[in-house]
Amino acid sequence: MSIEKDVKNYNSENKNTKVSDIESRPEPLKVLMCSPTYFDIIDVKNTHMLGQNGNLKKDLARQQWQSLHDIYLQLKADAVVEDVMVIDGAAGCEDMVFCANQTFPWFDKRVVISKMRHPSRQKEVPFFEAYFSALGYQAIHLQEAKMFEGMGDTIPHPHKKLLYGGYGHRSDPKAYDEISKTLQVPIIRLELPNPNFYHLDTCFVPLSESEVMLCREAFTAEGLEIIEKLFSKVFYIPKSEAINTFCLNAHVIHNDKNGKKAAILQKGSVHALEALKQCGYTIYETETSEFMKSGGSVFCMKMMIY
Ligand code: ARG
Numbered sequence: 001m002s003i004e005k006d007v008k009n010y011n012s013e014n015k016n017t018k019v020s021d022i023e024s025r026p027e028p029l030k031v032l033m034c035s036p037t038y039f040d041i042i043d044v045k046n047t048h049m050l051g052q053n054g055n056l057k058k059d060l061a062r063q064q065w066q067s068l069h070d071i072y073l074q075l076k077a078d079a080v081v082e083d084v085m086v087i088d089g090a091a092g093c094e095d096m097v098f099c100a101n102q103t104f105p106w107f108d109k110r111v112v113i114s115k116m117r118h119p120s121r122q123k124e125v126p127f128f129e130a131y132f133s134a135l136g137y138q139a140i141h142l143q144e145a146k147m148f149e150g151m152g153d154t155i156p157h158p159h160k161k162l163l164y165g166g167y168g169h170r171s172d173p174k175a176y177d178e179i180s181k182t183l184q185v186p187i188i189r190l191e192l193p194n195p196n197f198y199h200l201d202t203c204f205v206p207l208s209e210s211e212v213m214l215c216r217e218a219f220t221a222e223g224l225e226i227i228e229k230l231f232s233k234v235f236y237i238p239k240s241e242a243i244n245t246f247c248l249n250a251h252v253i254h255n256d257k258n259g260k261k262a263a264i265l266q267k268g269s270v271h272a273l274e275a276l277k278q279c280g281y282t283i284y285e286t287e288t289s290e291f292m293k294s295g296g297s298v299f300c301m302k303m304m305i306y
Contacts, residue, residue: 019209019230022186025161026107027256028304029082031072032099032131036065040094041294045118046169047195048295061290065097068301071264071284080253080260080282085305087131093124097291098300100201101152101170102128105305106183111137114150117170128303135305140182145175151303152199154179154187157230158206158254161185164227166200168192188230190223196243201299203248205272207279211235213272215242235275246288246297247272252281253304266297 041049041056072084089096095118096102102125104112111132116122129139142148149170156163165176165187176187190200194217197203203218204227212227213235219227228234242248247269253262263281265272266288276283288297 019157019160019162022157023161024159025156026306027159027254028105028107028306029253029255029257030305031075031081031084032087032303032305033065033069033072033084033301034087034097034099035089036062036097037089038091038093039065039089039097039291039294042094043120045095045121046198046295048292052293055293057290064287064290065301067286068264068288068298071286072302074284075253075262078260078262079258080255080262087127090124090127093120093127095121095294096124096127098152098294098296099128099303100300101149101199103132103303104148104150104154104179105132105137105303107306109135109137109306110140110183112140112142112148112150112154112179112183115142115145115148115175117147117149132305140179142175142178145172145178147172148175148179149199152201152300155200155204155206158209159256160209162230163187164200164204164206165189166192166204169195169198188226190227191220192218193220194218196239197248198295199300201249202246202295203242205248205250205252205299206231207235207252207275207281208254211275211279213237213248213275215239215248218242218248235271235278237269237271237275241269241271245269245272246292249297249299250276251298251302252276264298266292 153166153171197218211233212231250265267285
C-alpha cells in the first residue's frame with residue numbers, strides 16, 4: 001500500500017514509502033494579504049494574547065503591515081512571486097488580517113472553507129469565500145469536522161501532493177479525513193500538544209523536499225518520528241527562539257517555475273536564520289511585533305493562492 005492510497009495514517013505498511021515517489025504539485029505563487037484597518041486585540045484567543053488587551057500600537061501595526069506588503073511587492077518585481085493582492089479587512093473582524101486561516105486553496109481551483117474555532121473569527125470566512133468565488137474557485141465545505149483553520153494548520157510538503165495537518169487547538173482531525181478524501185491527497189496528522197504552538201504554522205517550516213525546520217517541543221514523539229522519516233534533514237529550533245521571535249512562522253517561497261527562493265521572517269532569530277541561509281534562501285527580516293501580540297507573524301499575514 002502506498003502513502004497516497006492510505007491517506008489516513010502513516011503506518012507500518014506504508015512507512016517505507018519515499019517522498020520522491022509522491023506526485024508533484026505546483027506551488028501557489030500569488031500572495032493575498034488583508035488590510036489591517038480593523039486589526040485589534042480585544043480578547044484572548046491564544047496564550048500569546050494574554051495581557052495584550054489594549055496594548056496594541058495601531059499606527060505601528062499599520063506601518064509593519066505596509067513594510068511586509070512592500071517586501072512582497074519587491075518579490076513580485078524580482079519574479080519570486082507572481083502577484084500581490086489585498087482583500088479589505090471588515091469592520092468588527094479584528095483578526096481578519098491573519099488571512100492564512102480562513103481557507104485552504106488547492107491547485108485545481110478548489111478551496112476548502114475553514115470552520116473557525118472562535119465565533120468572532122467565523123465572521124471573516126464569508127468574505128474570503130466570496131473573494132475566491134470571484135476568482136473562479138469552487139468552494140468545499142466540510143460536513144463532519146467542527147474546526148478547521150485553513151493554511152494555519154495545513155502545510156504542504158514542498159512541490160508534492162502531500163499535506164501535514166496540525167490538530168488539537170484550532171483544527172479537528174476529522175477535517176483531514178474529509179479533505180484527504182475530497183482532494184485525494186495524503187495528509188500526515190500532527191498533534192500539537194503545546195499551547196504556545198496552537199497552529200502548525202507556528203512550529204513547522206518545510207524548506208525543501210528534504211529539509212524542514214521545527215520546534216521539537218511543539219510535537220509528540222510519534223509526530224516527530226514521522227517527520228524525521230519524511231525529511232532527511234531536520235533543523236531543530238530552540239523553543240525560546242520559536243516563541244519569542246515567531247521564526248517558525250517564516251514564509252518561505254520556492255518558485256518552482258524559475259527556481260527563485262526567498263524567505264521572510266520576524267527580525268531577531270539566530271538558528272532559523274542560519275537554517276534558511278544553509279538552504280540558499282534570500283532572506284528578508286521584518287518587524288511584526290504588533291501582530292505577534294495577537295499570536296501571529298509573517299506566515300499568518302498572507303495566503304498563497306493559485
Ligand atoms: N489572534 C489570531 C488567532 O488567535 C492569530 C492568528 C494567527 N494565525 C496563524 N496562522 N497562526 O486566531
